[in-house]
Amino acid sequence: MTASEEVLDRGLSADIADFIRGPHGHEIGDMIDRLSPVGNCAIFGGLARDFAREGRDAFKSDVDIVVHGLPGVLDALLSQMSGRRNQFGGYRLEYGRFDFDIWPLQMTWAARVGHVKVRSLTDLARTTFFDCDAVLFDCRTLEISRSDRFWTSIGQGIVDINLEPNPNYIGTLVRTLRILFDKKQKLAPRLARYLARGVEGSRKDIMDYAARDRRPIGSATEIDLGNALVSWRAKALEEVVCHEFPTPINI
Missing domain, CATH: 3.30.460.10 (Beta Polymerase, domain 2)
Structure with missing residues (x-):
């Protein structure tokens, strides 16, 4: 300390x-x-x-x-x-x-x-x-x-994973998206990889969860959110900022 x-x-x-x-x-x-x-x-x-x-x-x-x-x-x-x-x-x-x-x-x-x-x-x-x-x-x-x-x-406004196992995988993915789009925080590389994998494998579940929550992610409508999730993986490298990893990483 x-x-x-x-x-x-x-x-x-x-x-x-x-x-x-x-x-x-x-x-x-x-x-x-x-x-x-x-x-x-x-x-x-x-x-x-x-x-x-x-x-x-x-x-x-x-x-x-x-x-x-x-x-x-x-x-x-x-x-x-x-x-x-x-x-x-x-x-x-x-x-x-x-x-x-x-x-x-x-x-x-x-x-x-x-x-x-x-x-x-x-x-x-x-x-x-x-x-x-x-x-x-x-x-x-x-x-x-x-x-x-x-x-x-x-x-620094950079959020990372502290302990990866959690009891609410889809809810955690939605909250990560809220951190990114609502709070305008950056994601450290490990968290960005976690989100990219989740978006790739659970896009529909993420959209359903966000709809049930009745809280839009950013200003996105359901259609906008679907399009954003499809393209998010390609954009992820631009969102990743971490002083420990100054060069891009593959996700």
Whole structure:
């Protein structure tokens, strides 16, 4: 960790801590208070990523909270709070102005299927598909944990793969397209290859998923998206930018 990254970590931590106890995010702090008797909590992924990338005003995602406690105790509490169980072993619920996804540490998908050994909240940084999501805020210590590439990804606007196996292949391809066309981020070579293979083999599934999601990718209509996916592989080399690979690579 460099000195500049330590400064960035401290700034991000202070911003999140202030937000969840302030007038615009106090429901998140309230939720943490309700969950903390079960075990230590971490705000994982999207909130910290958006705060790091563009500041708190850019945050429009759900709030992901992971609890290091007994799953049965957490189940009982979230059931009382009218949480809806999801397919990944966690719960989804609305509280105040925010939608929350909450799950016990042990049910983290990458840990449950054996891809990553997860013993503490800090291990979560090794479980995300995208490197820009590999960040968490420990609600007890107020410390930031993240992947080694997190600040590089945020600072350079280049997204890469952190852990390739994931439980939602088509959804991940769609999200990669949103990163490329909506967020205007660049793809590192490994992620570009992953997307190119997916577009080549799963174009119809990608289009169907995007249609069900009712959120257009960029400004594309369904026909435009189909044409874009057909031509994307040919254009991929122009989109790939990574300081570690200054010359084009074949995909």
